[in-house]
Amino acid sequence: MTTHFPDPTDVLNFTLTITPDEGIYKGGVFRFTFVISAGYPHEPPKVRCTQKIYHPNLDLEGNVCLNILREDWKPVLNLSSVMIGIQYLFLEPNPDDPLNKDAAEDLRRNKEGFIQNVKTSMRGGTVRGEQFDRVLKQ
Numbered sequence: 001m002t003t004h005f006p007d008p009t010d011v012l013n014f015t016l017t018i019t020p021d022e023g024i025y026k027g028g029v030f031r032f033t034f035v036i037s038a039g040y041p042h043e044p045p046k047v048r049c050t051q052k053i054y055h056p057n058l059d060l061e062g063n064v065c066l067n068i069l070r071e072d073w074k075p076v077l078n079l080s081s082v083m084i085g086i087q088y089l090f091l092e093p094n095p096d097d098p099l100n101k102d103a104a105e106d107l108r109r110n111k112e113g114f115i116q117n118v119k120t121s122m123r124g125g126t127v128r129g130e131q132f133d134r135v136l137k138q
Helices: 079-091 101-109 111-122
Strands: 002-004 013-018 030-035 046-049
Touching (some): 101 111
């Protein structure tokens, strides 16, 4: 994981890049924007994936389904907790709490088919009629 602050004077808006070195999403480079509101730490950060990827816990608009970004957020949690939670989604996608119901269903019913769909989508291919962004390391 690496963070990048496009505007060094604005530490409340930054990007996180996750490059899994194991698991189904190995070889991909995934970017997320973080926006920290004035309500932090009483409100969770707003996190969004900037690429269209095939993942049960990310919808096609980049929204992230992670319990600590919603109902399980507590002010004692920190940004590191969120980053590690997102990283974990790439190691263990969760089909039981999906934003992309098609991907979750594929993972539940046919893991090998799901893995093939992930590989196709990471190359910028089409899955179920949807074109995905190429996210493989150059």
